[in-house]
Amino acid sequence: DAGVTQSPTHLIKTRGQQVTLRCSPKSGHDTVSWYQQALGQGPQFIFQYYEEEERQRGNFPDRFSGHQFPNYSSELNVNALLLGDSALYLCASSGAFSGNTIYFGEGSWLTVV
Amino acid sequence: AQSVTQLGSHVSVSEGALVLLRCNYSSSVPPYLFWYVQYPNQGLQLLLKYTTGATLVKGINGFEAEFKKSETSFHLTKPSAHMSDAAEYFCAVSENTGGFKTIFGAGTRLFVKA
Numbered sequence: 307d308a309g310v311t312q313s314p315t316h317l318i319k320t321r322g323q324q325v326t327l328r329c330s331p332k333s334g335h336d337t338v339s340w341y342q343q344a345l346g347q348g349p350q351f352i353f354q355y356y357e358e359e360e361r362q363r364g365n366f367p368d369r370f371s372g373h374q375f376p377n378y379s380s381e382l383n384v385n386a387l388l389l390g391d392s393a394l395y396l397c398a399s400s401g402a403f404s405g406n407t408i409y410f411g412e413g414s415w416l417t418v419v
Numbered sequence: 420a421q422s423v424t425q426l427g428s429h430v431s432v433s434e435g436a437l438v439l440l441r442c443n444y445s446s447s448v449p450p451y452l453f454w455y456v457q458y459p460n461q462g463l464q465l466l467l468k469y470t471t472g473a474t475l476v477k478g479i480n481g482f483e484a485e486f487k488k489s490e491t492s493f494h495l496t497k498p499s500a501h502m503s504d505a506a507e508y509f510c511a512v513s514e515n516t517g518g519f520k521t522i523f524g525a526g527t528r529l530f531v532k533a
Binding site (some may be wrong): 310339341346347348349350351354362364396398406407408409410411412413 | 423451453455461462463464465468470509513520521522523524525526
């Protein structure tokens with residue numbers, strides 16, 4: 307049973323560029339949440355997708371957007387990258403049978419130069 | 420609004436000593452509480468969780484935590500530290516209000532001395 311998978315694992319972008327990160331949830335999960343973890347900090351909630359719609363959103367600007375596909379996989383898009391966007395981006399999935407428990411992928415390391 | 424406070428960004432213990440990592444939460448409704456562990460360059464792994472019922476929760480790797488409503492606390496303990504326990508630990512809270520938004524504390528890095 308595959309867990310949560312994310313791609314790419316590492317990437318480097320230039321200020322002002324755009325980036326797309328991808329996530330496949332754990333089998334049987336239909337809800338995907340995205341988190342940003344800056345160095346030395348705890349994960350910060352970006353947003354959550356359920357039934358292909360954004361259900362909840364944290365305190366992040368509109369430069370951060372997402373999408374969920376019919377197979378429950380998800381993308382996180384960040385436009386007009388800033389140096390401060392450098393972080394580990396974590397995807398977490400959950401479902402009806404996981405209760406309130408979210409399960410994380412290994413993350414995508416984004417470096418903005 | 421939910422929030423989590425982890426007391427102590429760094430905790431150092433000797434191998435074989437008691438591990439105590441402190442967590443206090445704020446929630447407007449009965450919370451769901453979690454502890455996650457993160458090893459270097461990895462994602463977060465669930466250690467244990469409290470939803471309802473028994474307030475003393477046992478998790479993996481010998482860890483346990485006790486939910487104390489009156490103190491709004493959910494401290495993590497392990498009777499005897501092992502070198503492999505060295506990692507970052509995150510306490511988290513979630514409210515079952517239609518979405519599973521989980522809020523994390525800033526983390527506590529555990530060092531284990533030989």
